[in-house]
Amino acid sequence: MSTSSSTAAEIDLKRYFLKIVFVVFGVLLICFSIFFFNHHENNKYIIETLGHEGSAEEGDALFKINCVGCHGITARGLVGPDLHSITQRLNDKEIIKQVTGGLTPPMPSFEIDPVNMSNLLKFLHSLE
Numbered sequence: 001m002s003t004s005s006s007t008a009a010e011i012d013l014k015r016y017f018l019k020i021v022f023v024v025f026g027v028l029l030i031c032f033s034i035f036f037f038n039h040h041e042n043n044k045y046i047i048e049t050l051g052h053e054g055s056a057e058e059g060d061a062l063f064k065i066n067c068v069g070c071h072g073i074t075a076r077g078l079v080g081p082d083l084h085s086i087t088q089r090l091n092d093k094e095i096i097k098q099v100t101g102g103l104t105p106p107m108p109s110f111e112i113d114p115v116n117m118s119n120l121l122k123f124l125h126s127l128e
């Protein structure tokens with residue numbers, strides 16, 4: 001008698017642990033998919049931007065409208081830092097994040113479409 005009741009308890013325990021394993025697995029799966037989804041979303045903009053050739057002249061015009069107030073008319077720096085040889089210190093992805101992210105106030109985040117972002121990148125590459 002006592003053997004069969006302990007077996008039932010064992011089965012209960014196994015079911016309990018199995019449930020926990022399923023719950024933990026489910027939560028991990030949700031976390032991973034959220035991470036992957038966000039990661040994928042962020043990259044879409046960057047991939048599209050890097051897919052364009054970009055035009056330094058167009059980028060120059062954009063720079064004169066949006067950036068010279070802080071980075072200076074020759075991009076030698078004012079409120080914001082000198083941007084010459086910036087492309088040797090930051091990679092394209094980091095520059096895109098700098099311009100669109102708004103992570104370093106007082107520099108604002110710019111809502112800029114991929115074509116114009118690639119133009120700006122091309123311009124910054126021409127500042128070497």
Ligand code: HEC
Pocket residue numbers: 063066067068069070071079080081083086090095098099104105106107108110120
């Ligand atoms: C309101 C002022 C302001 C404007 C407008 C502005 N920036 Fe900035 N920017 C800054 C400041 C300040 C920093 C330094 C932030 C820090 O590192 O804390 C900076 C940093 C940067 C950096 C990184 C420099 C480094 O050495 O790491 C890049 C690249 C940059 N800006 C590009 C741009 C571009 C391109 C534009 C126009 C689309 C722009 N910024 C417009 C103020 C500005």
